Amino acid sequence: MSYQHFAYYYDQLMKDAPYEHWISFFQQAVASVEAEVSSVLDVGCGTGSISIPLALKGYDVTGIDLSDDMLAVAHEKSMNQHASVQYLQQDMTEIEGLPEFDAAVIFCDSLNYLLTEEKVAAAFQSVYRHLKENGIFLFDVHSLYKIHKIFSGNTFAENAQELSYIWQCYEGEYPDSVEHELSFFVQDEDARYSRFDEVHMQRTLSVKAYEHLLEEAGFRVLRITGDFSEKELEPEAERIFFVCQKLK
The missing domain is CATH 2.20.25.110 (S-adenosyl-L-methionine-dependent methyltransferases)
Structure with a gap:
């Protein structure tokens, strides 16, 4: 599923989205596992609302998305904000031709656009192939609640x-x-x-289903939390966050 007309109004409609919380979550997660991260793959990057602030913080960012309209908006925003980001049109289940990264993210519930467990598994495997040894993988999904x-x-x-x-x-x-x-x-x-x-x-899938698919792909699940909190996952959490690491 890719955005069409909506891509050009997405940022206006999402003006209240707490993107700074995703950036903080990223930095706190990286610090908590004591990982040295310089390169980041932003999967399902949309209009660059995560890619751009990461790039402005000094990370070497590559953003991929299925929608060429979203990527066009992201590229223009990056130019306007003087942020160096490489954008590519790719399917998250079939990432090809990219190097390995220190970290990968799928934020803002982008993973929820995959409608089968097979597609989710393919995305996890695709990300795994493009992470360095012990690379960090962070993502969030809508909860069943x-x-x-x-x-x-x-x-x-x-x-x-x-x-x-x-x-x-x-x-x-x-x-x-x-x-x-x-x-x-x-x-x-x-x-x-x-x-x-x-x-x-x-x-969305159950937490256990995501854990199983991550382990099958070769990831170690380090932490699962909800709603940008570092506390234990609550039953009524609306957004679930996963912190994972690529096994050797």
Whole structure:
């Protein structure tokens, strides 16, 4: 699943997303395992909202995403912010032609766009092949609680002058999945509105399922937490974070 029209309004709609928390999580996780990290692979990088601040902190960042529209926005943002990031259009389940990195991240629930366990396994294996020995792998996913209690059957909306949206969530065809139906209305220079519609599907797995797939791919799971906290995972956590390391 890749973003289309939505890519060009993504940052405006996500203006309140706590990207600084993901950056802090990354730095704290790297420090906690005493890893020396200089190169980072940002998988599912979107518009570069993680890649750019990491690059500005001195990391050598490569961002990959399936959507060429998202990558176009990311490239423009990087140029405007004087951040050196290499962007490539690639499928996270079939990463090819890249070197090995000290660390890899899949943040902002990008992994949830993979709808089968086989695809998730392929993504883990693909990341594993592109990490150096003892490399660090960090990612987050929606929790089962969020899929069933926050998303499914609910509608979200915002009525702003330049950009408004209606976001309806339905139970998806896969177990523990959700279908997002997005309609957004964009005002042009003549004060007329254009409507764009997109459908996005996401699925999550149980924590044990992710642990199993990670171990099968060759990772050691070091820590699992929720909602940017370092505390033990709570049952009502909406976002689950994994800190993993590539085994020798």
